[in-house]
Amino acid sequence: MINPEYYPLVRMVIFLVAMMAFVGLNALVLVYAERKIAGHVQRRPGPFHVGWHGLLQPLADAGKLMAKQLLTPWSSDKLLFWAAPLLSFLPVILLFLPIPFGETLYGLNVNLGVVLILAFSGLNVLALCLAGWASNNKYGLLGAARAVAQSVAYEIPLLISVLTVALMSGSLDLHAITVQQGAWPWQWYGVLNPLAFFIYFISILGETNRAPFDLPEGESELTAGFHTEYSGMGFGMFFLSEYANMVVVCCVASILFLGGYQGPIESGWWWFLLKVYALLFIIIWMRWTFPRVRFDQLLNINWRWLTPLALLNLVGTVIVLRLAG
Amino acid sequence: MQELQALSPYAYGLYLLIILGGSLAAALCKNLIRAMAGLITAMLGAAGMYMMLNAPFVAMMQVLIYVGAVSVLIFFAIMLTKTPAGDSPELGSSSKIAAGLVVGVMPFVFLVSACLNYFKQQVETPPDIPVDQLGQDLLTRYALGFELISVVLFVAMAGAVILGFERRRSQ
Amino acid sequence: MPTSTFLLCLPELYQMALALVLFAVILANPNQRANLSWLPAAAAVNIVLAACALPLKGLLFYDAYQIDGLSQFFKLAIAAGFFITTLNAVRQPTLETDKRTDYFFLLSVSALGLMLLASTVELVSIYIALEASSYSLYAIIALRGKDRRAAEAGIKYIMFGAAATAISLYGFSYILATQHTSYISELAAKSWSFAEAPGAAIGLMLFLAGFFYKLALFPFHFWCPDVYQGSSNETAAYVATLPKLGAVVVLVRMAALLKPGLEITTLIAVFGALSMTYGNFAALAQKDLKRILGYSSVAHAGYVTLGLVSGTAQGLAASAFYIVVYLVMNLACFWVVCRLSGNGENLQLEDLGGLFKRQPFLAFVLAVSAFSLVGLPPTAGFMGKLFLITSAWNHGYNWLVIVAAVNTAISIYYYLNMVRHAYTKESPEYPIAAKPGAASAVWGGVLAAAVLFLGVLPSPVFQWALTAGKQLLP
Numbered sequence: 001m002i003n004p005e006y007y008p009l010v011r012m013v014i015f016l017v018a019m020m021a022f023v024g025l026n027a028l029v030l031v032y033a034e035r036k037i038a039g040h041v042q043r044r045p046g047p048f049h050v051g052w053h054g055l056l057q058p059l060a061d062a063g064k065l066m067a068k069q070l071l072t073p074w075s076s077d078k079l080l081f082w083a084a085p086l087l088s089f090l091p092v093i094l095l096f097l098p099i100p101f102g103e104t105l106y107g108l109n110v111n112l113g114v115v116l117i118l119a120f121s122g123l124n125v126l127a128l129c130l131a132g133w134a135s136n137n138k139y140g141l142l143g144a145a146r147a148v149a150q151s152v153a154y155e156i157p158l159l160i161s162v163l164t165v166a167l168m169s170g171s172l173d174l175h176a177i178t179v180q181q182g183a184w185p186w187q188w189y190g191v192l193n194p195l196a197f198f199i200y201f202i203s204i205l206g207e208t209n210r211a212p213f214d215l216p217e218g219e220s221e222l223t224a225g226f227h228t229e230y231s232g233m234g235f236g237m238f239f240l241s242e243y244a245n246m247v248v249v250c251c252v253a254s255i256l257f258l259g260g261y262q263g264p265i266e267s268g269w270w271w272f273l274l275k276v277y278a279l280l281f282i283i284i285w286m287r288w289t290f291p292r293v294r295f296d297q298l299l300n301i302n303w304r305w306l307t308p309l310a311l312l313n314l315v316g317t318v319i320v321l322r323l324a325g
Numbered sequence: 326m327q328e329l330q331a332l333s334p335y336a337y338g339l340y341l342l343i344i345l346g347g348s349l350a351a352a353l354c355k356n357l358i359r360a361m362a363g364l365i366t367a368m369l370g371a372a373g374m375y376m377m378l379n380a381p382f383v384a385m386m387q388v389l390i391y392v393g394a395v396s397v398l399i400f401f402a403i404m405l406t407k408t409p410a411g412d413s414p415e416l417g418s419s420s421k422i423a424a425g426l427v428v429g430v431m432p433f434v435f436l437v438s439a440c441l442n443y444f445k446q447q448v449e450t451p452p453d454i455p456v457d458q459l460g461q462d463l464l465t466r467y468a469l470g471f472e473l474i475s476v477v478l479f480v481a482m483a484g485a486v487i488l489g490f491e492r493r494r495s496q
Numbered sequence: 497m498p499t500s501t502f503l504l505c506l507p508e509l510y511q512m513a514l515a516l517v518l519f520a521v522i523l524a525n526p527n528q529r530a531n532l533s534w535l536p537a538a539a540a541v542n543i544v545l546a547a548c549a550l551p552l553k554g555l556l557f558y559d560a561y562q563i564d565g566l567s568q569f570f571k572l573a574i575a576a577g578f579f580i581t582t583l584n585a586v587r588q589p590t591l592e593t594d595k596r597t598d599y600f601f602l603l604s605v606s607a608l609g610l611m612l613l614a615s616t617v618e619l620v621s622i623y624i625a626l627e628a629s630s631y632s633l634y635a636i637i638a639l640r641g642k643d644r645r646a647a648e649a650g651i652k653y654i655m656f657g658a659a660a661t662a663i664s665l666y667g668f669s670y671i672l673a674t675q676h677t678s679y680i681s682e683l684a685a686k687s688w689s690f691a692e693a694p695g696a697a698i699g700l701m702l703f704l705a706g707f708f709y710k711l712a713l714f715p716f717h718f719w720c721p722d723v724y725q726g727s728s729n730e731t732a733a734y735v736a737t738l739p740k741l742g743a744v745v746v747l748v749r750m751a752a753l754l755k756p757g758l759e760i761t762t763l764i765a766v767f768g769a770l771s772m773t774y775g776n777f778a779a780l781a782q783k784d785l786k787r788i789l790g791y792s793s794v795a796h797a798g799y800v801t802l803g804l805v806s807g808t809a810q811g812l813a814a815s816a817f818y819i820v821v822y823l824v825m826n827l828a829c830f831w832v833v834c835r836l837s838g839n840g841e842n843l844q845l846e847d848l849g850g851l852f853k854r855q856p857f858l859a860f861v862l863a864v865s866a867f868s869l870v871g872l873p874p875t876a877g878f879m880g881k882l883f884l885i886t887s888a889w890n891h892g893y894n895w896l897v898i899v900a901a902v903n904t905a906i907s908i909y910y911y912l913n914m915v916r917h918a919y920t921k922e923s924p925e926y927p928i929a930a931k932p933g934a935a936s937a938v939w940g941g942v943l944a945a946a947v948l949f950l951g952v953l954p955s956p957v958f959q960w961a962l963t964a965g966k967q968l969l970p
Contacts, residue, residue, distance in 0.1 A: 119386070122389055123388075123392060134358075145401070145404055145405075148398075148400060149401070151397070172456060436698075439694065473621060477628045483601065487639070488635055488639075
């Protein structure tokens with residue numbers, strides 16, 4: 001038998017492995033969803049030939065990615081070039097640790113869950129920088145520069161809106177924040193403070209480089225931005241981490257603003273997944289609905305609107321909480 | 326958690342190695358970006374040290390601020406700066422390097438020996454300070470310093486803008 | 497009592513308001529053509545406020561901010577110094593017009609940081625107040641037209657300053673680890689001897705390094721001549737004087753923790769002796785006036801330690817008095833330098849030639865300040881040195897007193913060399929352009945008069961310093 005003292009450790013390890021599987025599987029689902037939704041938004045069927053309604057298409061894509069040769073550009077910084085995709089992918093798995101998927105379904109019970117996620121999600125942009133720079137490719141570098149400017153900017157309203165919720169709940173523990181909200185929508189922080197939810201949602205689009213804020217990748221002007229030079233699983237890693245990041249931010253959104261695993265009738269992980277996938281669907285939907293913004297517009301939206309709005313919202317929340325006792 | 330605590334010297338050694346390796350890379354790499362990668366590694370190691378001190382909040386802040394934000398800004402600064410054309414200036418004669426080494430190593434040796442000799446070995450776990458306690462202290466006993474930091478940041482930003490900003494010449 | 501709290505820190509609040517007004521002016525004039533002639537008058541108001549605030553006492557901000565004799569004494573000196581520097585810098589030839597308001601904004605924030613430094617009695621706040629004053633200096637040192645020397649000076653100041661700060665903070669961690677508090681009032685009860693608290697003793701020494709850097713004391717002096725030389729004359733006048741007040745006020749507060757015979761005290765004394773000797777000998781070989789003044793301030797930093805190591809109220813008062821004297825005589829000296837250098841260039845010794853014939857009044861001000869820097873009666877420098885030497889004698893550091901006396905003799909040469917150039921040499925072939933107006937002569941005269949006044953009648957000012965010292969070391 002295992003010494004009971006090691007249970008938290010064992011639980012963590014099992015959870016990490018499970019999360020790797022979840023991230024992989026999830027990427028397959030999201031790729032399929034993305035392409036199908038894109039297709040239907042543009043009035044075409046999307047992938048259709050591999051399997052029933054193209055269901056096996058993501059698997060075929062994954063096979064192609066893994067089978068592809070790994071090319072290292074001749075003039076790149078080899079060490080950093082290959083460190084970047086790893087640095088992009090590994091912390092993402094860590095981000096799932098404090099997320100409570102259900103009442104008892106979590107990897108690590110830590111009372112600073114929100115801070116942990118915010119801290120380690122910042123590593124992703126670093127990976128993008130290193131990737132862009134190490135490729136020694138001007139498109140790559142431009143993509144990295146855009147990624148930096150964008151993520152540093154959007155991190156601020158994101159943090160402030162999270163702070164607003166932390167202030168309302170008086171806790172940084174994701175589990176506690178979930179429990180404080182009730183099962184019904186009018187008890188959720190997203191309904192009580194819709195502005196914070198709105199700001200958070202816009203900011204995560206910027207943070208995860210999703211359209212309409214996907215300038216670091218900008219296919220039409222930068223070929224693919226920071227991952228131009230990556231082939232095979234090098235690209236695959238970035239791809240995986242991008243989708244995993246999307247899932248993480250949606251998980252956090254569903255916990256902070258939508259009551260987490262709590263739901264009407266019967267609380268449980270199904271509510272959690274339902275909320276997460278609903279948010280993911282909206283994000284994908286937005287990508288195929290809104291055109292990409294220009295870079296100055298991107299920064300103006302953040303510095304002129306989102307950040308002041310988030311600050312005002314924080315102050316307003318403080319005042320309301322104070323008056324309400 | 327007794328058994329887990331037995332692991333702590335190894336964790337300490339690991340973090341120490343990370344910090345040392347990172348700072349050596351930061352100091353010795355000629356390539357600026359690699360030096361920055363070393364710096365980031367050292368900062369992550371420092372975050373680990375905070376964990377050992379049972380200060381997870383500070384550790385997370387270390388990662389959030391230094392690894393996630395400050396180093397990214399340094400990266401930005403490196404990318405926006407022109408690398409000087411031609412060779413980098415010579416380091417100087419070997420006697421200068423030797424003198425520099427002596428000056429650099431002496432305080433290191435002195436301080437390390439001071440630390441080893443004069444500081445009590447602390448084996449018990451430091452108390453876990455909740456975040457709200459930290460906040461309370463920042464707004465009472467350390468309120469002045471906390472507020473003054475905003476002045477410092479304000480001046481730093483203003484100074485950077487004044488030095489770095491070229492006003493667009495209106496024709 | 498909120499109103500009295502408000503009144504207690506009126507000089508700081510006024511200074512802060514001044515900085516904010518300047519910031520508003522920057523925002524209101526995007527092309528920076530603002531008229532700033534009101535600034536010296538506004539700065540002068542603060543002298544009055546600080547003088548009125550002299551007798552106040554109080555503790556603010558959860559005991560981290562102390563209004564006492566020492567802080568008010570230094571705040572008055574800082575307000576006066578800020579007034580003179582603004583007056584001096586308003587017509588700065590090497591400052592681009594579109595950066596003028598920015599320059600004064602940073603200057604006022606720096607003075608604000610120093611005022612706060614005078615009152616903070618908690619190590620973290622002390623450190624941050626010091627940074628508030630330094631950060632603005634980092635920026636303004638580099639503002640000298642497009643001069644490369646200024647950029648070099650700015651970078652040197654930042655790099656060395658950052659290193660000194662790092663040492664300081666590292667030492668702070670030792671203090672916190674061993675003494676478990678950052679409040680000076682609580683630290684005063686602890687032991688600082690190496691035998692009883694080795695970690696704390698090392699920590700305090702390292703912590704003081706940051707202030708030795710600002711003061712340009714011997715092992716941390718190397719930036720001083722380079723920064724004076726590289727920065728514009730007016731900026732150098734500020735950097736050479738006011739930050740040293742801030743450093744000394746903290747050193748005086750910390751020296752109240754120490755007793756003669758402690759390892760730290762001896763080390764400070766050794767640094768002081770080395771600082772005097774090195775500064776004076778290095779100054780002998782200089783040709784550039786600002787470099788001479790740079791090494792001279794290294795030497796004067798050494799003199800100040802005389803009072804710090806004595807461990808008596810008289811000693812602390814003598815240090816405080818001396819640094820104020822240093823402020824006045826150096827401002828007088830820089831006033832002459834700035835007025836003579838019409839285009840903002842650095843002055844060489846030869847440029848002083850024949851000054852007596854061209855500008856007799858400025859030559860007189862220069863002579864007074866040089867006599868005072870040497871420490872000859874009847875100037876303030878003499879009284880300052882006298883107080884220092886008498887307070888330090890018979891407190892275990894007699895050798896330091898002797899070193900100081902010998903050094904004074906050495907320094908006679910290069911200070912009087914300036915006077916000799918001004919009075920006996922012929923004008924250079926192409927004398928530098930200088931057209932000082934009546935106003936500049938008046939203010940130069942005021943500074944010279946202040947130097948003479950502090951030399952003839954030092955007791956009013958010294959009594960204030962002594963009361964302050966007795967509050968620290970009853």
